[in-house]
Amino acid sequence: MLEESENKLINSRKMERAKIQQQLAKIHNNVKKLQHQLKDVKPTPDFVEKLREMMEEIENAINTFKEEQRLICNELIKEEKTTKNELSPISRKIDTWAVGNSETEKVFRAISSKVSVDKMTPNTLPTVVVDFEKFLQQTGGQQGGWDNYDHQNFIKVRNKHKGKPAFMKEALEHLPGRTQDEVQQHEKWYQKFLTLEERQKRVYSELEN
Incomplete structure (x- = not known):
């Protein structure tokens, strides 16, 4: 499925490139024709009218080309924004999983040093650790769903x-x-984050002692 989509995209790009090259070649040829006409100027009304028509044709072709490219760029920008919006929650979830796995691994190592492997169960993890992981998963990870730039400015x-x-x-x-409401909500989130994080640190400390 992915390979098929990639092939379609490649073919689409090839077709678009060929179309652009064709348009540019046409404009280039018209400019060459105009330059050729200017080498042998005949100051007659018909000749001047012919030059004017050629210049208008070139200008229209250039404007059409520019407008088509502008529309294509706008469409690509829209697609980029849509893709970012679709990937953002997935990215946050992956980050949360990574954080959760990292934190769980720390606790697991600490507990396993005190509890034999055959006695380890999912319920062995302290409640505060489980609560912290759930909190991160439900609220967008270590940055509360904010991007790194905004969150770091907030912290600073x-x-x-x-x-x-x-x-x-x-x-x-x-x-x-x-x-203002978003910042206030982020502050509430961060206060809870700090509280849960501090509780988890105490658990680590107790397990390691």
């Missing part, structure tokens, strides 16, 4: 103000694409 401003409410105003200035 928050740390600058040491988490005091006053940081909200400056955070909005550094996050032009975010509303």
